Amino acid sequence: MAEAAAAADEAWTNIIDETINVTVDSLYHLIFDDDSRFFKDFVKGRNITDLVISNWQNSDTDDSENQRVLTYTVHPNQMFVPADIPSTETQISCQISTDEFEKQFIINSKTTTMGHRYADSFHVLIRYELSKISADQCRMVVKARIIFTQAVMVTGTITSATLDDLLNYFTCLATGCKQKLINQNRAVPLQRPRHRITEPFYQSLLRKAWFKIFIRAISIWIIAWLSHRLVYP
Structure with a gap:
């Protein structure tokens, strides 16, 4: 066989x-x-x-x-x-x-x-x-x-x-x-992992337009209040 x-x-x-x-x-x-x-x-x-x-x-x-x-x-x-x-x-x-x-x-x-x-x-x-x-x-x-x-x-x-x-x-x-x-x-590109870059919370806030407007309004209010105190002690 x-x-x-x-x-x-x-x-x-x-x-x-x-x-x-x-x-x-x-x-x-x-x-x-x-x-x-x-x-x-x-x-x-x-x-x-x-x-x-x-x-x-x-x-x-x-x-x-x-x-x-x-x-x-x-x-x-x-x-x-x-x-x-x-x-x-x-x-x-x-x-x-x-x-x-x-x-x-x-x-x-x-x-x-x-x-x-x-x-x-x-x-x-x-x-x-x-x-x-x-x-x-x-x-x-x-x-x-x-x-x-x-x-x-x-x-x-x-x-x-x-x-x-x-x-x-x-x-x-x-x-x-x-x-x-x-x-x-x-033909197939390598997929690299995307790492999210974190940053301090206060820096991210500073980039936001609404937060900038809010800070500016607070600053104007403080200046106005101080001016009023100086004129009318």
Whole structure:
């Protein structure tokens, strides 16, 4: 059993293993929310067009899983590869642990392509593992497998090119997540506590207009009284 598990794990290629200073929930929402502006902008910046994202729906086979479909067009800059490759990606998300100390999300995806000679010969599996490290830190691991459904002469070339593209894509994704969080922190000004400066009671009174008028009236009354006493002792 252990050997089988080890063999299955070896079939995956580690793409990235990054620590990101944000909660695991925030990272999940940043990448996988239906209306994530960050993800849409990131994809657009990667020259990926025609992006359509369906909403997450409960899986037909497992109530604990959610599923959605993404369609888009990739424009690779490679020789002997079509300039436009329509792609369909199916993502299945599940929360492995809800424990606040060990919270983890697993997202498995399967991507198929069209419009090129070997489109029917292989597909790509991606596995995201988002796990909590601490209250404000999480880990993002991404693994990949290239599954060949037909024998082709260029298996090594396809595998190498695909893994290189995935490494570049997910390295940029992790960097983009970190930069997004840095920008968010810069946008929120530090709130410094406001200390109320106290002053003696008599100084605060002297600043009030009504008190000044009152003092002036008293002064006039005293002067008038003294003048009267001097004239009529």
